[in-house]
Amino acid sequence: MTRSRVVAALAAMLTALLLQTTLIAALTMPVPVSLPAVTVAAIALVDGPGAGISYGFVAGLIADLASVHPAGVLALGWLGVGLACGLAANRVSLRRDVAVAALVCALVSGAVTLLLSMLPTDGATAGRVISDFVPTLLGDAALALVLVPIVRVFLRSGSLRSPHTTQAALLVRADR
């Protein structure tokens, strides 16, 4: 992993967390649309499950530590987002990747809400998982529609390209 990729990942993480707290959360309240989760999904869709797992875990842990619920909940959830999106990535069809990102993020968001509702320290209720699913799916899809192409462009640029990306792309095409 190159230094520029680490710096870019940290910058993306901070930007997503700041935008989520100051803008997205306020505009989409009470639906739990999550920009950092969609960012994890977009990175995993382009760079594969390895990058998705590590980026998701670190971003989730920072978000956990900055909030009032127990640390590790979002780290586990976004790790799952990175893993699932990395495995389900198509890398050719943008629409399919956007749909995968939105679906995985909405499912994981529901799972996180369910987990938090079982923990004694949070006010989340399991009943919201069902009612929030469709709005969350649509909100995440809207974010993914913007974010996935941007992340594709960045991560395919010369300085941020993963050393394994070309090999991974070839493997995907060989699978077909």
Added chain:
Amino acid sequence: MRRLTRRQRLAAAILAALALGFIGLDLGGTGLSSAHSGVRGALGSLYRGTDGVLGPLRRFAEAAPHAASDEQRLRELQQQNSQLRKQLADARTDHRTASTLRKLRLTASSLGYHVLPARVSALGSGQGFDWTATLSVGRADGVRAGQTVTDGYALVGRVLHADTSSSVVLLGVDPGSGVGARAVDSGQLGVVTGQGVDGYTFAPLDPHAKLRVGERLVSGAAGHSSIVAGLTIGTLRSVHTGTDGSTEADVSPQSSPTSLDLVGVIVETPAAAKLAGGR
């Protein structure tokens, strides 16, 4: 669908175990409280800085869906505000009217007159016309030509003519109006003549009478007059000597001719009542 490599599976398992460990650790005690406070402190200042930039955008976006309903609410509030202002103005007018009525009743009871309250419904403001006021009472209420009109304390004028339900009053400040008057301090009798918005001019019967600025003038017998005596006309504003050596004084009116609202017509004086009783 891709498959995980062995290293990726191991990394995923370790990170998942770590996350579960963090959850257990955080639920179990205060092991991560300092980490929580450190990250919250570091991100808190970044949140504040970002909110300073994005706050206006967020507030605009938050307000946009409610713009139509806010406009409707604004219209409702404006309407409510104007209604309240009207109520307040009405209350002030009512208070002023009540105060004038109280004054009129006091005058009537102290002087033994019967005062008929009347509202000024029109005012002729000079400019080529007579200084007159139209009252909302007339012959049916007992108003007759020549009766005195007061605002409860000061002289307003006298009834010029009365119809069935309205009457016209010639105001004291009309340039054609002459009223007998007495200077209260010096006791000098004379005639006050109306000067429109400037008030009155007082000409004492004794051309060399000593008058003092600030002296109060009341209506009083001087020649043949139907005006009730004892009503305040005004105060002497300036005293000067005419070209023929006679003394004259400018008088500031006690009752402003341009702000008349509720007045009283003195429909019966004690002398008239005595006459009526003697019949």
